[in-house]
Amino acid sequence: MSGLHDPERLARVALGRLGEPGDPRLAALVVDLGAARVAEHLRSEQDVTGLATDVAARLRGLDPAGDLERAAREGIRFVCPGDEEWPPRLADLDHAAQLNGRGGAPLGLWVRGAGRLDALVDRAVSVVGSRSATTYGAGVAGEIAAELTTAGVTVVSGAAYGIDQAAHRGALAARGPTVAVLACGVDRAYPAAHRDLLRYVADTGLVVSELPPGSAPTKLRFLARNRIIAGISLGTVVVEAAVRSGALNTANWASLVNRPVMGVPGPVTSAPSEGVHELIRTRDASLVTRAADVLELVSPAGSHTSAPRRAPEHPRDRLSETERQVLDGVPVATGAESASIARTAGLSARRTAEALVRLRAAGFVESSATGWRLVAEGDTAAAGPRIPGQTRPRP
Amino acid sequence: MSGLHDPERLARVALGRLGEPGDPRLAALVVDLGAARVAEHLRSEQDVTGLATDVAARLRGLDPAGDLERAAREGIRFVCPGDEEWPPRLADLDHAAQLNGRGGAPLGLWVRGAGRLDALVDRAVSVVGSRSATTYGAGVAGEIAAELTTAGVTVVSGAAYGIDQAAHRGALAARGPTVAVLACGVDRAYPAAHRDLLRYVADTGLVVSELPPGSAPTKLRFLARNRIIAGISLGTVVVEAAVRSGALNTANWASLVNRPVMGVPGPVTSAPSEGVHELIRTRDASLVTRAADVLELVSPAGSHTSAPRRAPEHPRDRLSETERQVLDGVPVATGAESASIARTAGLSARRTAEALVRLRAAGFVESSATGWRLVAEGDTAAAGPRIPGQTRPRP
Numbered sequence: 001m002s003g004l005h006d007p008e009r010l011a012r013v014a015l016g017r018l019g020e021p022g023d024p025r026l027a028a029l030v031v032d033l034g035a036a037r038v039a040e041h042l043r044s045e046q047d048v049t050g051l052a053t054d055v056a057a058r059l060r061g062l063d064p065a066g067d068l069e070r071a072a073r074e075g076i077r078f079v080c081p082g083d084e085e086w087p088p089r090l091a092d093l094d095h096a097a098q099l100n101g102r103g104g105a106p107l108g109l110w111v112r113g114a115g116r117l118d119a120l121v122d123r124a125v126s127v128v129g130s131r132s133a134t135t136y137g138a139g140v141a142g143e144i145a146a147e148l149t150t151a152g153v154t155v156v157s158g159a160a161y162g163i164d165q166a167a168h169r170g171a172l173a174a175r176g177p178t179v180a181v182l183a184c185g186v187d188r189a190y191p192a193a194h195r196d197l198l199r200y201v202a203d204t205g206l207v208v209s210e211l212p213p214g215s216a217p218t219k220l221r222f223l224a225r226n227r228i229i230a231g232i233s234l235g236t237v238v239v240e241a242a243v244r245s246g247a248l249n250t251a252n253w254a255s256l257v258n259r260p261v262m263g264v265p266g267p268v269t270s271a272p273s274e275g276v277h278e279l280i281r282t283r284d285a286s287l288v289t290r291a292a293d294v295l296e297l298v299s300p301a302g303s304h305t306s307a308p309r310r311a312p313e314h315p316r317d318r319l320s321e322t323e324r325q326v327l328d329g330v331p332v333a334t335g336a337e338s339a340s341i342a343r344t345a346g347l348s349a350r351r352t353a354e355a356l357v358r359l360r361a362a363g364f365v366e367s368s369a370t371g372w373r374l375v376a377e378g379d380t381a382a383a384g385p386r387i388p389g390q391t392r393p394r395p
Numbered sequence: 396m397s398g399l400h401d402p403e404r405l406a407r408v409a410l411g412r413l414g415e416p417g418d419p420r421l422a423a424l425v426v427d428l429g430a431a432r433v434a435e436h437l438r439s440e441q442d443v444t445g446l447a448t449d450v451a452a453r454l455r456g457l458d459p460a461g462d463l464e465r466a467a468r469e470g471i472r473f474v475c476p477g478d479e480e481w482p483p484r485l486a487d488l489d490h491a492a493q494l495n496g497r498g499g500a501p502l503g504l505w506v507r508g509a510g511r512l513d514a515l516v517d518r519a520v521s522v523v524g525s526r527s528a529t530t531y532g533a534g535v536a537g538e539i540a541a542e543l544t545t546a547g548v549t550v551v552s553g554a555a556y557g558i559d560q561a562a563h564r565g566a567l568a569a570r571g572p573t574v575a576v577l578a579c580g581v582d583r584a585y586p587a588a589h590r591d592l593l594r595y596v597a598d599t600g601l602v603v604s605e606l607p608p609g610s611a612p613t614k615l616r617f618l619a620r621n622r623i624i625a626g627i628s629l630g631t632v633v634v635e636a637a638v639r640s641g642a643l644n645t646a647n648w649a650s651l652v653n654r655p656v657m658g659v660p661g662p663v664t665s666a667p668s669e670g671v672h673e674l675i676r677t678r679d680a681s682l683v684t685r686a687a688d689v690l691e692l693v694s695p696a697g698s699h700t701s702a703p704r705r706a707p708e709h710p711r712d713r714l715s716e717t718e719r720q721v722l723d724g725v726p727v728a729t730g731a732e733s734a735s736i737a738r739t740a741g742l743s744a745r746r747t748a749e750a751l752v753r754l755r756a757a758g759f760v761e762s763s764a765t766g767w768r769l770v771a772e773g774d775t776a777a778a779g780p781r782i783p784g785q786t787r788p789r790p
Contacts, residue, residue: 136662136664192728216726216727216728217727218725218727220724220739264663265662265663265668266661266662267660268661269531274684280660281681281683281684281688287675287676289663289669289672328614328615331612333585336611344613
């Protein structure tokens with residue numbers, strides 16, 4: 001199905017002009033009968049489903065071939081099932097619609113830009129979040145997006161203010177393509193301030209929408225758009241989201257199509273992180289702190305395992321088992337005799353005394369008037385006694 | 396077993412002077428035979444277990460009755476199994492030792508302060524974390540501790556710098572008792588700067604240790620102390636913890652005794668939150684953001700259900716379903732005719748026109764040269780169009 005005037009393609013363009021995106025009844029009919037037959041039925045006024053009866057007249061007034069030609073002149077093409085470029089993953093939105101009566105795959109996607117859709121989203125992760133992002137959230141979103149891009153993963157987002165913008169910018173900064181899914185026609189810039197951002201996105205990646213060129217954004221269309229962001233990517237990362245946030249809607253869609261939902265935590269005192277914490281606490285979203293965590297969750301099992309966080313090597317790590325036992329027996333504040341340390345360490349007096357001498361040479365212990373004690377120039381990270389090589393927190 | 400010279404009590408005091416706390420072999424023997432018989436065996440040099448052979452001589456040199464009397468003169472008492480004040484929950488440490496070969500219940504606890512141990516820890520939660528706490532972490536720890544205290548839950552911690560200190564202070568600020576579990580004798584102050592804090596804790600709550608008065612802290616004793624913090628409370632909250640942190644050791648002990656482990660998230664850019672995020676990400680710790688979340692996890696099922704976070708009421712919430720449908724069909728930027736909005740909303744022209752008039756009166760939409768459009772004075776929190784009543788984020 002490569003011709004611009006293929007009947008199925010024309011029917012999809014036409015049906016896309018009839019109603020609002022994300023109508024599960026229409027999507028299900030198209031899956032069952034094909035777009036051309038659905039359009040034919042509607043055109044002949046056989047009301048197959050209870051879709052509005054003035055549909056036939058409106059269908060007859062449409063010019064899908066003209067739509068495609070006008071779009072082509074603006075560098076916009078319509079990608080639909082049957083095209084090599086169509087991402088097969090979107091079919092999961094039809095399965096979700098069958099199970100939940102919500103959503104459905106888009107009839108097709110209008111795309112603008114240099115990228116090829118199927119290749120771009122073959123390994124793609126959506127990074128979304130609050131428009132009222134903090135500098136913290138925007139910074140983390142940009143960083144994760146850049147790291148994902150460097151790892152060869154395409155970042156998908158919605159080109160909104162805040163987190164979306166930071167995610168696209170992070171991907172672009174890492175010299176990678178990124179995909180922006182809009183709630184209006186791909187020939188429009190919403191928000192208008194992101195006209196340049198969308199041009200940069202199109203230069204190497206794609207600007208995508210299921211709405212025909214010229215369409216204006218509405219709240220319904222934002223919600224429908226969110227299902228495409230979730231459905232086209234391997235998983236969804238929510239960076240900051242207030243309790244009432246469109247990003248949580250995207251996370252819901254990701255759950256509906258059984259894709260990992262991931263959340264980046266933030267301060268519990270920060271309102272834009274509340275929604276993310278709720279997602280992790282009550283909706284089983286996975287906590288992620290960096291791109292490696294994301295890759296682990298969206299990759300086939302075992303192919304990306306996030307290395308556990310390691311503390312920097314500790315001077316203690318270089319000690320022998322005996323030396324460590326003795327060191328653990330040395331009091332923190334006042335000194336102790338070698339015999340008392342030996343008892344605490346459970347070692348003989350001779351081995352203890354030898355180890356103490358080595359520990360003194362290495363700067364771990366010192367002998368004082370009251371006996372051996374730890375050198376008090378440092379502090380472990382938390383509930384242990386002071387150990388050299390780390391700074392001591394103030395009381 | 397209330398007498399100061401009860402043989403079992405004296406044996407526990409004596410055995411407590413023999414080795415280091417948290418020896419699972421000794422704990423298991425005491426569970427099986429009772430402290431008095433274990434002490435008798437050891438005293439008669441029957442080496443029942445491979446405990447060191449010089450033990451008999453040392454046991455004979457001890458003066459447990461004198462220890463108790465000297466302690467009593469300083470206002471310190473020894474609480475052990477059989478006493479009404481003994482918290483039965485600590486027996487789980489023996490079960491954990493049987494399964495894992497680590498830990499074991501303490502032989503007894505030396506306590507100092509006005510509180511009664513069993514009553515204080517009947518509903519207790521430990522709040523622990525990094526000594527190198529940030530102001531964020533200390534603030535959250537103090538807040539959660541104060542809220543738990545207000546809810547009638549005793550906060551248990553380790554009196555260390557940072558999170559521990561903030562937790563005790565939060566509890567004291569809420570005019571509640573709190574319990575400090577030390578890695579040294581309860582007559583000592585470690586860190587020395589917390590001498591006043593420990594006095595305040597003892598005024599209404601308790602300072603507790605399994606080590607006899609006079610004992611100095613060592614690293615081993617900090618680790619053994621952590622098992623008591625975990626074992627004596629219903630659950631453990633970790634507020635900030637670097638990757639190598641004693642607080643994570645406490646969390647491990649809590650897991651071993653099957654108590655909820657909870658973590659307070661923070662910025663992913665903050666090193667002291669890294670250990671907490673790892674705990675949530677890889678160890679199934681529960682993310683908590685406030686005391687209500689903690690209460691939900693440590694209370695019998697259903698008795699405390701954390702109310703979901705709610706956004707402040709939205710002007711939209713007061714609209715009728717029809718008005719909302721129409722509003723959702725009004726374009727964000729350029730205007731649209733009533734007929735076009737009716738089509739988008741799926742409503743009749745008349746009902747749409749009526750709703751538009753009401754929406755204009757309520758300040759949601761305005762009519763412009765190009766038709767109806769949303770009033771552009773506000774913005775929803777995230778990926779929706781602008782709605783009155785909220786400030787708009789800057790691009």
